Amino acid sequence: MEALTVVSAAAAPLRSDNVDTDQIIPARYLTAVTQEGMGEGCFAAWRYRADGTPNPNFVLNQDCYKGAGILVAGTNFGSGSSREHAVWALMQYGFQVVIAHTFADIFYNNALKNGLLPIPLDRDIIEILWSVIEEDPETSLLVDLEAQTVTLPDGQRHSFEIEPFRKRCLLQGLDDMGYLLAQEEAIAHFEQVHS
Numbered sequence: 001m002e003a004l005t006v007v008s009a010a011a012a013p014l015r016s017d018n019v020d021t022d023q024i025i026p027a028r029y030l031t032a033v034t035q036e037g038m039g040e041g042c043f044a045a046w047r048y049r050a051d052g053t054p055n056p057n058f059v060l061n062q063d064c065y066k067g068a069g070i071l072v073a074g075t076n077f078g079s080g081s082s083r084e085h086a087v088w089a090l091m092q093y094g095f096q097v098v099i100a101h102t103f104a105d106i107f108y109n110n111a112l113k114n115g116l117l118p119i120p121l122d123r124d125i126i127e128i129l130w131s132v133i134e135e136d137p138e139t140s141l142l143v144d145l146e147a148q149t150v151t152l153p154d155g156q157r158h159s160f161e162i163e164p165f166r167k168r169c170l171l172q173g174l175d176d177m178g179y180l181l182a183q184e185e186a187i188a189h190f191e192q193v194h195s
Contacts, residue, residue, distance in 0.1 A: 004170045005146060020079045021104075097143050101123045
């Protein structure tokens with residue numbers, strides 16, 4: 001897992017509430033056991049028409065939002081089944097951060113464990129972000145994990161909460177296993193003292 005400290009990137013506005021994990025990555029993609037290729041399936045039912053051609057009306061197919069590293073969504077993002085593939089799909093598509101009003105608990109935890117930063121912000125701030133991004137799609141947001149802030153180009157800064165352990169893991173690029181392995185010396189010392 002790569003360390004995540006500061007992300008400065010363009011954002012894509014997904015003006016949708018209750019986006020569930022089946023919408024993020026349809027069930028037909030769940031047979032994969034690795035993250036490779038998951039970006040292809042990210043929002044597949046919305047990105048593609050029945051004949052497989054891109055849907056020009058879907059926000060991520062609009063040229064101005066291609067390459068966005070931050071997704072700004074509505075309320076209850078990541079609801080539905082607890083598929084880790086949803087996080088993989090977003091990351092493989094290129095998102096490092098998802099900002100939403102609220103997140104489903106399981107999705108939120110899966111995101112943190114895989115290196116995707118989910119940021120909950122008040123609904124009025126989400127509305128401001130959508131408006132700013134739609135007015136100028138080249139708008140770059142600055143996300144500072146250490147400071148726990150999202151900064152807009154005009155200097156508006158909004159704070160967000162994150163559990164300290166998960167913050168430390170993201171800053172150091174450690175998943176759960178990586179964190180345990182990093183404690184190998186302390187574990188060995190404990191075992192020596194207590195054996």
